[in-house]
Amino acid sequence: xxxxxxxxxxxxxxxxxxxxxxxxxxSEETIKSEDVSNEEGEQVTLEFINGSAEEQYVxxxxxxxxxxxxxxxxxxxxxxxxxxxSFNQTVMTRFAAGDVPDLFSFSANDMADMVPSGYVQDLxxxxxxxxxxxxxxxxxxxxxxxxxxxxxxxxxxxxxNKTAFEEAGIKEVPDTWSEFMEACEKLQKKGIVPIASGFSxxxxxxxxxxxxxxxxxxxxxxxxxxxxxxRSSKFAETEQWKDFYKKMQxxxxxxxxxxxxxxxxxxxxxxxxxxxxxILNGTWTVTNAVAMNPDAEMGxxxxxxxxxxxxxxxxxxxxxxxxxxxxxxxxxxEAVKFLEYMMSSESASLYAExxxxxxxxxxxxxxxxxxxxxxxxxIMNSGEVKVISSKSFPSANEDAFINDVSxxxxxxxxxxxxxxxxxxxxxxxxxx
Numbered sequence: 001x002x003x004x005x006x007x008x009x010x011x012x013x014x015x016x017x018x019x020x021x022x023x024x025x026x027s028e029e030t031i032k033s034e035d036v037s038n039e040e041g042e043q044v045t046l047e048f049i050n051g052s053a054e055e056q057y058v059x060x061x062x063x064x065x066x067x068x069x070x071x072x073x074x075x076x077x078x079x080x081x082x083x084x085x086s087f088n089q090t091v092m093t094r095f096a097a098g099d100v101p102d103l104f105s106f107s108a109n110d111m112a113d114m115v116p117s118g119y120v121q122d123l124x125x126x127x128x129x130x131x132x133x134x135x136x137x138x139x140x141x142x143x144x145x146x147x148x149x150x151x152x153x154x155x156x157x158x159x160x161n162k163t164a165f166e167e168a169g170i171k172e173v174p175d176t177w178s179e180f181m182e183a184c185e186k187l188q189k190k191g192i193v194p195i196a197s198g199f200s201x202x203x204x205x206x207x208x209x210x211x212x213x214x215x216x217x218x219x220x221x222x223x224x225x226x227x228x229x230x231r232s233s234k235f236a237e238t239e240q241w242k243d244f245y246k247k248m249q250x251x252x253x254x255x256x257x258x259x260x261x262x263x264x265x266x267x268x269x270x271x272x273x274x275x276x277x278x279i280l281n282g283t284w285t286v287t288n289a290v291a292m293n294p295d296a297e298m299g300x301x302x303x304x305x306x307x308x309x310x311x312x313x314x315x316x317x318x319x320x321x322x323x324x325x326x327x328x329x330x331x332x333x334e335a336v337k338f339l340e341y342m343m344s345s346e347s348a349s350l351y352a353e354x355x356x357x358x359x360x361x362x363x364x365x366x367x368x369x370x371x372x373x374x375x376x377x378x379i380m381n382s383g384e385v386k387v388i389s390s391k392s393f394p395s396a397n398e399d400a401f402i403n404d405v406s407x408x409x410x411x412x413x414x415x416x417x418x419x420x421x422x423x424x425x426x427x428x429x430x431x432x
Contacts, residue, residue, distance in 0.1 A: 044334050045076045046102040049091060056356040063350060068341045075334050095119050095326075102335040106148040106324035108139035114324075120147045121325040121332055128340045131361045133380070135387030139318040148322035149343040152357040155300060155314055155376065156211040156391060159285040162297040162371070164192050164274040173301040175309045177247075184254040187277040194254035196276035198264035199409065202402050207281040209248075209405050210391050215303045216244045218388035219315035225390060229397050231431055236420040245420065247305055248405075249413040251280075259409065272296045283358050286372040290355075300372045302379075313384045317391050319360060352377055400426040 050061075065077045080101070082090045091104055095117070106120070114120050123129075124145045129137065140148040160173070165183070168190040174180040184194035198204045218224070222240030223233035235241045256262060256276070268285070270276035272293035279285050286298045304312035323342065325335040341347065348361035353368050358376040366377045379385060393401055404426060408419040 043074055043076065044331050045078050046329075046331055046335055046338060047078050047080060048338075049080045049082055049087075049094075049101045049104040054356070056354050060347075060351050060354040060356045063354075064342055064347050068338055071341075072334075072337070075338065077338060098328075100326040100328045102329040102331055103323060103325055103339060106140070106322050108318075108320040110324075111140065111142055111147065115142050115147055118327055121327045121329070121336065123147060123149060123325070123336065123339075126336065126340060128343050131343070131345060131363065133360070133362065133383060133385055133387070136318055136360055138387070139320055140322055140324075148324040149339060150319040150322035151343050151348055151351055151359055151361060153316060153319040153360045154282045154284065155302075155316055155358060155379075156207070156214045156282055157300045157314060158211070158278050158280055158303050159271065159283065159289070159372070160278045160299050160301070161271050161274045161276070161289075162299050164271075164277040167274065168192060168277065173299070174304055175312060176304050176307045178307060180304050181250065183277070184251070188254060192274065193256045193270060193276040194278060195251060195256070196262075196267035196270045196279050197255045197259045198262045198267040199259040199406065200261055200263045202406075204264045204267075204281065205402050205406050205409075206398065209244075209401070211280040211282075211303055212247055212305075213241075213244045214315040214388060214391050215305045215312075216240055216247055218391065219313070219386045220305075220311070225393050225397075228427060229394060229430075231428060235423045235427070236417070241420065241423075242416065243305070245408065245413075245416040248408065249416060252409065252413040260406070268292055271298075283372065283376065287355070297370075298372045300375045302384075313386050314379050315386045315388045316360075317388055349377075396430055397427060400430065 061079075065079075069076060087105065088107075088110075091101070092113075094100060095114070100119070106114070110120075122145045126146070126149070128149055129146060136150070136153075137146050140146055140150070158173075164187065165173075168183070168186040170183050170186055174183050187194040197208060199208075216222075217238075217240040220240050220243075222238060227233040228235065256267075256270070265288075267276065267279055268288045269292050271279050271285070272289040273296070279289075280303065283300060286300065289298055290296050302312055302314040306312050323339055325332060325339055329335050343361060345361050345363040345365070348359035349365040349368075351357065351359050352364060352373040355373065358373070358380075360380055362381060364377040364381060366374050366381070369377055392398065401423070404419065404423050407422070408415075
């Protein structure tokens with residue numbers, strides 16, 4: 001899903017693209033140490049390749065490195081910044097040439113190529129594995145072995161302005177669908193747009209839809225998106241997908257007018273200035289809103305589609321970005337030691353405190369956190385998270401999906417049965 005936003009740098013930090021960092025090479029004078037023993041007091045320098053330059057992420061990483069080097073004076077971390085556009089090519093070229101970094105950013109898509117090639121260190125014995133909820137490491141696990149550790153991820157959820165809620169007399173976030181509808185009514189009566197929707201950008205149609213179907217379909221044990229794509233399941237025959245359209249229909253009267261003439265930056269501004277109460281999308285929404293109004297008090301909560309409070313827990317896909325250690329690093333022990341320090345609960349607490357993103361590590365200290373970061377950390381600490389399958393359709397199906405949902409909204413959300421049949425027809429045509 002594309003995230004074209006005004007504050008792109010900040011938004012990337014909320015997407016939690018956990019990328020790694022390292023020393024500079026060639027004209028940038030990469031520092032590579034000899035294979036020396038740290039126990040003998042000799043210097044070890046770890047190269048950590050990174051494609052991220054987000055302000056909050058860099059500030060967090062600098063502080064993590066400073067703390068680690070203070071505790072381990074014989075280990076130094078050198079950062080090599082590589083353009084995100086050429087990151088994968090740079091890393092793969094380095095490995096193919098035998099010029100391996102010690103640590104590097106790693107995505108779920110890298111598992112198929114890098115793990116069978118023997119490039120990635122097995123981390124299955126790491127004590128840090130206990131810091132993750134069940135299912136959170138699935139994207140980086142193959143044949144029972146874990147190959148990378150993440151620190152953050154996105155929620156598809158309700159992002160809300162706490163001031164707007166207070167002005168509308170909403171004292172607590174809604175725990176059920178009827179309470180959510182009541183909150184929308186209160187906001188609307190106060191002259192506040194309940195749900196800001198910038199549908200002039202297609203990715204926003206998709207993001208809003210993902211927020212709803214993650215909760216209504218994937219978190220409710222409905223068919224996976226893969227089953228919808230291979231047509232082993234049909235939209236019109238699935239109760240969870242019928243509920244998806246029903247909930248969209250019920251929310252429609254509480255969205256801003258002219259959704260398809262409104263861009264998402266306008267919606268961020270509305271949310272930031274309490275002109276709107278909520279946006280249904282990823283947690284990067286919070287960072288973009290705060291960028292427009294640093295004084296905005298933001299929060300998040302799971303979209304409560306059920307009347308049973310216990311069913312309304314936060315859905316989350318396993319993270320897709322993490323950090324790995326090179327199996328051929330001459331300093332694997334030191335590299336793993338730094339990686340474990342980087343992904344500790346203490347570092348994750350600092351990550352949230354710096355505003356770098358939503359940590360998924362357990363036992364995050366929430367005492368210094370505020371707003372959405374505090375909300376997210378408390379959700380993770382409570383364990384009230386439902387790990388779901390992938391939230392994204394393949395590109396061709398995603399295009400058809402966005403077009404069909406857009407048509408449903410443009411028609412005033414009137415014909416649920418027709419929308420379901422249209423979706424089935426379009427997805428059937430893609431497999432012919």
